[in-house]
Amino acid sequence: MFDLPVKSLMESKKLVMVSSETTVSEAARLMAGKNTGVVLVVDDQQLVGIFTERDAVFRVLANGQDALTTRLREVMTTAPSTLAPDTSYGHALLLMQENGFRHVPVVDGDRVLGVIAARNAMDPQLEEFVSEARRREHYR
Numbered sequence: 001m002f003d004l005p006v007k008s009l010m011e012s013k014k015l016v017m018v019s020s021e022t023t024v025s026e027a028a029r030l031m032a033g034k035n036t037g038v039v040l041v042v043d044d045q046q047l048v049g050i051f052t053e054r055d056a057v058f059r060v061l062a063n064g065q066d067a068l069t070t071r072l073r074e075v076m077t078t079a080p081s082t083l084a085p086d087t088s089y090g091h092a093l094l095l096m097q098e099n100g101f102r103h104v105p106v107v108d109g110d111r112v113l114g115v116i117a118a119r120n121a122m123d124p125q126l127e128e129f130v131s132e133a134r135r136r137e138h139y140r
Contacts, residue, residue: 002090006083010106010114017042017112020049020073024060027051027072038103038115041076047105047112049076054102082107083116092116 014036018027020043027039031053041049051072059075060067082105083092092104102118 002088002093004089005086006089006092006104006106006116007085007113009089010085010116011036012114015112015114016040018072019043020071020076022072024051024056024065024067024070024072024075028053028056028067036115038117039072040105040112040115041072042112046110047080047082047107049073049078050080050103050105051076052101052103077101080105084108085113089116093118 014034016027016030016034016036016039018030018039018041020041022039022041031037031039037053039051040047041051049072055075055077056067059065060070065075081095081099081101083095085106085108087106096102096104096118103115106113106116
């Protein structure tokens, strides 16, 4: 799994892209609608930032800012680290661990393709665990 390219594991169906003028409240609504914890901030077709559910808590709510009026440009992480689509997932996990973040945009040149998340590592193991639990239930 760790040798797989990030393009094969990224969550492109959950991809949410918004402008830096989007309010935190609107970004949160879009994240909830797609059941994701991250939005990519794109202006003029260029990735300019990333905003996560942790940012909403630590940079907005904890600081007493108004989510209805605060713009992402004020609270997003600017110039986020990115990965090429053929980068190994193991390299992506190492990058996330070393830098203390959970999501990394996947880009091909200037084109945003998706987001890879640390939790993607858990999904195959979790599926295997559930499958094994069901198999054991069958034999009880």
